[in-house]
Amino acid sequence: MNAQPYFLEHIWLIPLFPLATAAVMLFYGRRLSNQIVSWLCSGSVFLSFIFSVGAFFQLIAKPSGERIATKVLFEWIPAVTYHLLDGRIAKFIAEWGFQIDPLSCVMILIVTGVGFLIHIYSTGYMAHEGGYYRFFGYLNLFMFSMLMLVLANNLLVLFVGWEGVGTCSYLLIGFYFHKKSASDAGKKAFIVNRVGDAGFLLGIFLTSALLGTVRFVEIGPALAAGGFAIGDPRITAIALLFFVGATGKSAQIPLYVWLPDAMEGPTPVSALIHAATMVTAGVYMVARSSAIFDRAPMAMTVVAIIGTLTALFAATIGIAQTDIKKVLAYSTVSQLGYMFMACGVGAFSAGIFHLMTHAFFKGLLFLAAGSVIHGVGGEQDMRKMGGLRQYMPVTFATMGIGTLAIAGIPPLAGFWSKDEILWKAFNAGWVYWLIGVMTALITSFYMFRLMYMTFGGEYRGGPAVPDAKHESADAPALHDKRGHDGHGHGEPHESSWVMLGPLVVLAILSFVGGLVGIGGRFEHFLAPVFQGTAAAELAYQTAGEAASHTTEYLLMGVSVSVAFLGWLLAYLLYSRRPELPARIAHSLGGLYEAVVHKYYIDELYAALFVKPLIDGSTTILWHGVDQGVIDAAVNDTASAANHVSDAARHMQSGNLRSYAGWIAAGGAAVIAYMVWMGVR
């Protein structure tokens, strides 16, 4: 424990750097020039990245079994002795503690690495926007929260980060707060996340009540000491509650509805928070709690089913979207579904592997989409794009790599991780695999559809009227006049190298990022984290050993050919015969309508939850309780006093003789009383 190498001893600095600059931005940012803001904010994230890399190298220098370092800064909630639910006495303690192990290490590398690139990109993307310092302040605050989340050594500190990223997500989705749709989307994200967070919080309570600890390293031993059998309903309850939290944060059925709306935020935010990092927090949390999930096979099945269904469901919605960011949003939901599918079948490291490659290629895709939107002057509708290949060659090339990666074309990153998941899923049950492959087909189709609609064919945007363009989400009214208009948006144009640089780096990562998984190296690196979580994974792994390598290569072949099939379909429909999709859509009629309207899920939730809630609040709470009881009590007291006083007021007429009369009447009354009672 003591005398850790430098970077492992100082992991607590990693979240601190962005916090410091966030504080500077939010308190003094207004007085700083944009250039200073850019340097400070990107610099702090870069420092975190350096420290993360240092920590990574010092971590792998250790022998495989000892790759964990803990650093407790101070005691947060002092020790309390209390009885557990089964009567044992436990000491509850929550400390402000950090922990780094292979899982955390992968996460901080992703968060700081991709985060740094997105910061660089943002300095170009947001250059002409108002509230520059505010944007970077929130972004750094997000980095702090996210790093707290992944570096926490106990559930409570994780929860602090969990809520922190939720808050920053809210602030950044609603960054263009003067737009009603943006502020509504922010509120929707926040409220939907609250539902999940409530479940997560209950799960934490139940954990401390059952196991007597919230520290990750102690959960496994506590489970053993408590003698909980596999499938114990109490452990299943914890796991399910945790998963409720994960569905909220990671946008799974039934709480995924906020993520597509979250695209109202600036595109770098979508890339960083709603694709690469925050939405994967749920996957991370499930993986981090693998000790609990492994003892709850039923909860695991639920995770796998929800993940699989979400993957397919969201992918089908993605087919019919015309907003370039919405397509990517549904794609994100779908890919997160893959990760949960992996976790649900016990392949946590495959899930984390996909999390990593997804962070690369989805971050890339979003940034490239941002570059496209920037290039065409704020337009997000793919029907008004097209032919951008000649105008924006670098964006086209990098986005193409991202598309190949997500579609699962070897040897790009997405192929390795997706194949890993599908292989593990096949061992758990062929249904998972089948749906996974269908999803892969659809994914490949809608991604190449996006590419053909955006970059192929002729430019359909026409000479832009700058003002009309600025009604879409990414062209805020706050920016100054030299902003997007100044480029003269008659023609689409390539973005500056500040924005293209991160695209290129991410494209390289998307290309080679999957190679770390070859030969199970990534899995072995993560293995100590998931070790000792006896049941599920081992069972699946032995099943996996049993299946022959021929099967594995066969399945690999199927998923690759499915990816190419999706590409071919998209090529036929959107490049060769662009008039065909409309006709197909027409012939499908109601089904197509349902997909375009996202299966009317938003409408369903509005009718099921939102409307009753608003109506109930309006009639019962507002008109009934607030106006009827509370306001009425106050107002009635006041008006009663008013009436009594009004009667008494008329005694003071100002007429001398009436005063004299009152005195006489009063005197007479006193005397009458004394006579009546008998004078004493």
Place this chain on the structure above:
Amino acid sequence: MVPVDHYLWLSLALFTIGVIGVLTRRNVIIILMSIELILNAVNINLVAFSHMFGSVDGQVFAIFIITDAAAEAAVGLGIILAFFRNRETLLADEMDMLKW
């Protein structure tokens, strides 16, 4: 010897006349005079009981009240004079500025 209740009846009559005067007359000078009547009704009471109990306390009080009434009449007439100079009226009904 005149029994004490005769004095009391006289006092009651005077008091009642005084009160009715205060309540019904509009001229402030008359009201002031009616107040003198009330004070004198009290004096008669005091002197009558003083005589009945054979103590001088009541008579001493009556002397005080007469002094007091003189002072009060002087001040009251002064106020009325000042008021008349200001408002050109002696009617109590028009002295209605003392209200809410």
